[in-house]
Amino acid sequence: MKYIDEYRDGRLAKDIARQISEEVRPDVNYHFMEFCGGHTHAISRYGLEDLLPDNVRMIHGPGCPVCVLPIGRLDAAIALAQRPEVTLCTYGDLMRVPGSNGSSLLKAKAAGADIRMVYSTLDALRIAEAEPHREVVFFAIGFETTTPPTALALRAAIEKGLENFSIYCNHVLTPAAIQTILASPEVAKLGTVKVDGFIGPAHVSTVIGTEPYDEFAENFRKPVVVAGFEPLDVIQAILMLVRQINEGRYVVENQYIRAVKPGGNRKAQAEVAEFFEQRESFEWRGLGDVPQGALRLREEYSHYDAEKRFGLVTPASKDNPACDCGAILRGVKRPTDCKLFGTACTPDTPMGSCMVSSEGACAAHWTYGRFREHAKTKEIERSVA
Amino acid sequence: MKYIDEYRDGRLAKDIARQISEEVRPDVNYHFMEFCGGHTHAISRYGLEDLLPDNVRMIHGPGCPVCVLPIGRLDAAIALAQRPEVTLCTYGDLMRVPGSNGSSLLKAKAAGADIRMVYSTLDALRIAEAEPHREVVFFAIGFETTTPPTALALRAAIEKGLENFSIYCNHVLTPAAIQTILASPEVAKLGTVKVDGFIGPAHVSTVIGTEPYDEFAENFRKPVVVAGFEPLDVIQAILMLVRQINEGRYVVENQYIRAVKPGGNRKAQAEVAEFFEQRESFEWRGLGDVPQGALRLREEYSHYDAEKRFGLVTPASKDNPACDCGAILRGVKRPTDCKLFGTACTPDTPMGSCMVSSEGACAAHWTYGRFREHAKTKEIERSVA
Amino acid sequence: MNIAVVKPTRRKLDLRNGRVDLSHGAGGRAMGQLIEDIFHTAFDNDWLRAGNDQSAFTVPAGRMVMTTDGYVVSPLFFPGGNIGSLAVHGTINDVAMSGAKPLYLSASFIIEEGFPLADLAKIADTMGAASREAGVPIITGDTKVVERGKADGVFISTAGVGILPEGIDMRSNAARSGDCVIVSGSIGDHGVAVMSKRENLEFDTDILSDSAALHTLTAAMVAVGGTSIRLMRDPTRGGIAATLNEIAHQSSVGFRIDEEKIPLKPEVAAACEFLGLDPLNVANEGKLVAVVAPEAADAVLAAMLAHPLGQEAALIGHVVEDPHCFVQMETSFGGGRIVDWLSGEQLPRIC
């Protein structure tokens, strides 16, 4: 598969890893946050951490839209779907995310709510056209990648005069979240989370470009390397970060130059700007309220805004108190720090959203990496015996 | 079963039959038409013809609402049911009646039309209440018995404000049909159908009473005996007719006096009068246009009249040319006179409506009586051999 | 060496309020748990617990029979049983009607998303009890879940195998003129019990479905009747009218039966009047019709009367020569009539 296989060459990865080991300073600990779940997934799926020297540590960021969706908004979506007149269209990823009191879209569907899994906003439009008597709501979530498709669907709905189509908008903005992390007490003051550099988003950056990161690199003096989601992309980005640190640089570099332009995709940006505007503030699970952290439909498209159309109130989020998702999303904890990980909480019986999405830190570690603890336990046992 | 079992005593029936044989004049042929399919069914089901002397012949009348429904109106109902917004509610009897070109409600349902079989008008109302987004049409057919329930359903729909309920009215009127038969050339002039007396309807008469028949008895000088649907009721009515003929009388007598009053059920009559009015003329299959032969909704209830609400046009009836239903319904032919009877046309593959309803002359003979021909054939063969 | 094995906590199925969802059919752990917690618990045997895709058993040399039926009854629960008891009894009976001894059953479940786990457990428990009572274990199964609106609660298809006693070889074309027709008890109970709970028809009656496994009855009959029993049939869909017509056509004979001899409960007769149905067309699930050579009829009937499931057995008529294959009945009124297959679906008549 062109542009895939060549970036999955394990031997090259090992060679780069060796190079990283050679270049890291033994006295320095390198902490890099991969913002994106796509990178988290690649790191776990390909076991990249095994290749890295001990003093290079990856911190999983909040870059998974499923994981950062506050429970209150999921609860609101479930309540919306339960209305008899409503058909809720959603990407499959959200079906199993636990809401309050053990609810989920999957269970609501089983109990009778009309919930349809779609692959694309085009499918939701098609449903609205085919079933004019239903109120078809698209449960829009995602970063800058999924927002332009939502905008295009809205444009098409307006052109086709589809009065029964609306959008429950949960699109969030990456740069605002990175800003919040860097400015957070844990990172900025307390130092409980050390972040020496960022691996910047791959596909988000195809839309927004690399320019939005310049400000952070500058203001917070942290290097940022935008990288593709294939394992070689990630490991090369780590090498690039190590080199910037070693050289005392903190600029934005673009490893994913084959798809990302500095200015991003202007056409997509224009589509988004036409229909959406920034919210003053929006709750990200784990990060709390993020200023300018999300989008909403512009006033003139209120008719298509499910929040207004159905007078949705977002219940206060009642996070499961035993679930450490919040801390994990901030990089304060790792999945294995959670008492529920692998016992009460598994992908079959997820207690938190990080265990659902395959980009969630908990799910990625469970699905691909959990043998490592046991392998380590074994080594420890052996050395003790 | 009280009021059932006592009227099904075969020994009493045989005794009465013997009495009939004794009383009939050997030189006279007695031709009695049972108007009602209910009587036709009882005669076939219990083999009453076997008990009667050869010179007493029963002629099956048109008293089966399923059989007399013109194909054009059935086609209109099928077309109505095929509209995506319409749910057509119908008594089960109509499901298998053949329309034009091999169509039927059963096949239309299989092909996707929303057609529901109901037991009572109450069920149709319940559907309209439960599914406010559907246009629920009740396919109303039947004689004076089924009309009052339709009237009550309409009253309830109005009281409940059910805007999505309407009626496709095919209710027909018995006296008008009897009038037409008696005035028809076959009976009145040509004499191709000899009718010496009538067995009058059982349950229709509970509603309209016996008075409406007085006119015919008088004008056409034909005795009428209103009779119940149990076999003893029928055979006693035959005896009563034989006696009137022998005595040269032609009055209306009431054998079914346990349930029928001379004036009928005034309350039911008032309900019907409230909502329905006579049509100037209406096609009865077999009889052609019958003046004042049916009811329609009154002008003030047009909103509930599916014919007006959906602008229904009744296509001209294209009767299957090989099907003799028409002649059978007029008493001109018997089922076995039809070339298709028992070969191409059986209850499994009905070609005409008389083969569908168990009150249809063809179905009744097929279902219960067809062994008789074969028995006769056998006797003939034997006598020939 | 003492390696700590951390295993996922097994969360119990919520048998009170839970519902089947699509993950229960996807081949993952959720499905495994559904199967274990509900079906293995209810059916309770080592074949299933072994968790193979098939189950093994030992047979002697000889002739076996195999049968299958799908169960789609609505409503799923009715007086006297539910779809689960039907799925066990019905398939045992189809084995038993050959004269064979039923040995094992398989069960395939197709479940609609949203089906209450409590109802599924109740159905499975009923099946388990019916299979244990009959001594015919359910040794292998399958579970599929389909989206809401693509099934009707739950459908069950069972298959069954059994072994034939030496020399027994009943066939549907074996009825001969002069043979006796025996029915094992009152007709129409099952159909009336189910219809009494059907939406829009609801009526009240004490009638229970007759759903029962008839293999001990057939064994008793075969023991005395042997090859004199020409054939046996359980008159399910279409009632004894359909069964007699099938046999008549398959054997190219006619029947003469006597309405007065056919066992019929007054409530069933009354319910049929309400619905405009003929009890001869109404389904049974614990009755059989046997065609028996005249010389053995008395002995077979006596064996049936001595069996709890045949206490009301009756000789209702005879096989006659008839090129038209008519099933004729002398009515209690005294006349003759034909008893025909029902045309179309069994629906309440208005006419």
Next chain:
Amino acid sequence: MNIAVVKPTRRKLDLRNGRVDLSHGAGGRAMGQLIEDIFHTAFDNDWLRAGNDQSAFTVPAGRMVMTTDGYVVSPLFFPGGNIGSLAVHGTINDVAMSGAKPLYLSASFIIEEGFPLADLAKIADTMGAASREAGVPIITGDTKVVERGKADGVFISTAGVGILPEGIDMRSNAARSGDCVIVSGSIGDHGVAVMSKRENLEFDTDILSDSAALHTLTAAMVAVGGTSIRLMRDPTRGGIAATLNEIAHQSSVGFRIDEEKIPLKPEVAAACEFLGLDPLNVANEGKLVAVVAPEAADAVLAAMLAHPLGQEAALIGHVVEDPHCFVQMETSFGGGRIVDWLSGEQLPRIC
């Protein structure tokens, strides 16, 4: 004597434009005609034509197996087959995975009102052809029709029986550390072929379902491997990931497999990238996984490679001791990962 027997004209089913309606399931003549014109014609054997409620066959003394599966695939027709071929192959395979020789099948159809007769005939014809090709006749069946909206076109449940060669007794808990894991060919073909035609997913590819009856392959394997074949499993729902995890838990072992050795068509890999799926989770219908004692692995593999259905067979890994029952895989990238059951339904991922 020459009695004129007037019989109803048998009107042919309209196999071009006709549809299944409720009368086809009501136990009357319409049902009889549907069964005769479609199923008896397609399956074409004397067992069915005999018209009994069960069918009889002769077996030698010994051990038999029985299995059942329900088939609810959507869409019903897909590149390389349809629900009918699956219903035959899948159940033959479940019998064959025990090492048994499949003998007979039963088939239970649940059909939605309105289903085109042409499609039903096509499915039945495919089943007939598959069963004849495999030499495993469908000897008994059942047909039910449910109202529109209460099923999804057609569901088929088949059951199968077979006889085990003397001494063969495979069990799901028989895998032991050191055993070899062999897969009979490329994985994921079936699932991808089906998904390519699923509404909203439609993509174009030349991939065909691998649907096939594997009993001749298993016979060839058993012939050389005998009791050294610990167990065999067809990796259907959940793919080889589910199969290996099941075996690991049932046998209390772990697996180490090597991604590079697993046969995988480039188009299947590409389709999985499109859909965000792991080919290890994708269903197969003509493949098997065998766990074989190391000393017999070469011979078994050679026998498989020599068989048309095993030409791409490959040894993909080994059984290891592991109290966690992990299925671990060395990725082609070089790292290690766990291969887990899929959680929830197999859906295209967006994340």
Next chain:
Amino acid sequence: MCLAIPVQVKEVLPDNMAKVTLDGVSKIVSTALVDDVQVGDYLVLHVGYALAKIDPEEAERTLELIREAALGEVA
């Protein structure tokens, strides 16, 4: 179309409904078309509605007449 059966009233219910019975089978039906329905009354039931009361005396008289006719007596 005019299938109707005689049923006995077991219970008079609100809204012109009644519970009626025939040999141990009971059902709730509309009595809106019949006046003054009492427990014990027999009704002619058609498509879920009572159409008429059955007059027990007339029923007995009809049976008398039938029996007489069977004996060859002219009423």
Next chain:
Amino acid sequence: MCLAIPVQVKEVLPDNMAKVTLDGVSKIVSTALVDDVQVGDYLVLHVGYALAKIDPEEAERTLELIREAALGEVA
């Protein structure tokens, strides 16, 4: 959420749609977000929409850099 794959354009279709392919698997997707799509172009495909073109030269250059890095050469 940002799963996306590189696909090649096989056919440009009306209404900003295109038939794209990856190793023998093809699908119709929206190219409304990308300008000037030509047959042969590689696109980044996400939830049915192309988000960006892939620049073949930059892709090659990235691979070069990776290979150099693997050899221990500093770019």
